[in-house]
Amino acid sequence: MSTTVIAALRDALTHELSTDERVFMMGEDIGIGGSFHLSLGLLEKFGAERIRDTPVSEAGFVGLAIGAAIAGMRPVVDFQYGDFLLPAADQIIQQATKMHIMSGRQVTVPLVLHAPTGASGRGAQHANSVENIFAGVPGLVVAAPSTPYDAKGCMTTALRHDGPVLIVSHKYLYGTKGRSLIDGHDVVQEVPSESYTIPIGRSATRRTGADVTIVSSLLMTHRAMTAALELESAGISAEVIDMRWLAPLDIDAVLESVSRTSRLLVVEEGPRLGGWGSAVVSAVAAQGLHYLDAPVGHLSGIDQPLPAAPHLEPLLVPTAERIRETALELVRT
Numbered sequence: 001m002s003t004t005v006i007a008a009l010r011d012a013l014t015h016e017l018s019t020d021e022r023v024f025m026m027g028e029d030i031g032i033g034g035s036f037h038l039s040l041g042l043l044e045k046f047g048a049e050r051i052r053d054t055p056v057s058e059a060g061f062v063g064l065a066i067g068a069a070i071a072g073m074r075p076v077v078d079f080q081y082g083d084f085l086l087p088a089a090d091q092i093i094q095q096a097t098k099m100h101i102m103s104g105r106q107v108t109v110p111l112v113l114h115a116p117t118g119a120s121g122r123g124a125q126h127a128n129s130v131e132n133i134f135a136g137v138p139g140l141v142v143a144a145p146s147t148p149y150d151a152k153g154c155m156t157t158a159l160r161h162d163g164p165v166l167i168v169s170h171k172y173l174y175g176t177k178g179r180s181l182i183d184g185h186d187v188v189q190e191v192p193s194e195s196y197t198i199p200i201g202r203s204a205t206r207r208t209g210a211d212v213t214i215v216s217s218l219l220m221t222h223r224a225m226t227a228a229l230e231l232e233s234a235g236i237s238a239e240v241i242d243m244r245w246l247a248p249l250d251i252d253a254v255l256e257s258v259s260r261t262s263r264l265l266v267v268e269e270g271p272r273l274g275g276w277g278s279a280v281v282s283a284v285a286a287q288g289l290h291y292l293d294a295p296v297g298h299l300s301g302i303d304q305p306l307p308a309a310p311h312l313e314p315l316l317v318p319t320a321e322r323i324r325e326t327a328l329e330l331v332r333t
């Protein structure tokens with residue numbers, strides 16, 4: 001079936017809710033579909049016992065979900081915006097990720113957190129790339145699907161995993177709430193109707209190439225693909241790797257690609273300081289420096305808060321044009 005990221009996430013949720021009575025969902029306004037329609041229609045299908053609206057208290061309902069997970073349930077928590085993970089950070093970092101170890105591995109915390117991420121003209125407090133904040137938390141798996149196929153597979157994998165998983169998906173890839181989908185690569189695609197999983201920590205090569213490796217995630221993968229098509233017209237062959245999982249990172253795939261292309265460009269939307277892209281650059285410098293014929297390129301968001309004015313966002317977030325220009329410089333170095 002042809003579908004979008006948000007519909008694919010919902011399809012995976014629907015399947016697991018139908019087949020595993022331990023799965024339930026909670027969050028603000030999810031009874032009417034949530035901020036971006038992730039839970040649209042699920043209340044009518046599964047009832048209020050399993051699709052639970054919560055008060056505006058992220059720390060409170062994440063704590064409840066952790067307790068339910070320890071007790072044997074498999075809760076899914078939907079956040080209206082990724083920024084709202086921050087009030088629940090103590091519960092996620094100090095409780096959810098540590099209970100397995102602190103209990104001497106006697107308990108597990110099979111908890112799924114879903115959060116929209118990225119800048120999309122909604123103001124400075126609804127625009128953070130929260131994946132950067134949480135990808136470095138030990139014990140937390142972080143998924144960042146950029147296509148409908150990956151969205152369904154990553155969600156199914158998360159729902160069956162016995163530890164906490166954060167799934168972040170970019171708001172520009174949803175196509176809901178009156179906002180059009182971006183013009184990107186496989187923003188809408190055919191997705192199998194049956195259930196399937198995607199191995200944790202396995203990246204996806206979106207395009208093969210010989211001259212430069214572009215490593216990206218989420219919205220930046222679509223912009224990297226646009227840049228790669230433009231580079232092709234200039235006679236440059238770019239390989240595009242979509243990391244897909246940001247914790248753990250698939251460094252082996254990056255090293256294998258760089259061993260063939262000899263050039264690397266990492267592109268991430270969030271700030272460079274503390275970003276997952278810096279971890280990729282560091283790993284390649286430590287393990288694959290001998291492959292490189294040019295310095296590593298690294299495009300990222302600017303290390304300052306995002307502006308409240310939507311028209312200023314493109315000045316702080318990498319564009320397809322900047323990706324193309326930076327890749328050209330690397331190849332010509």
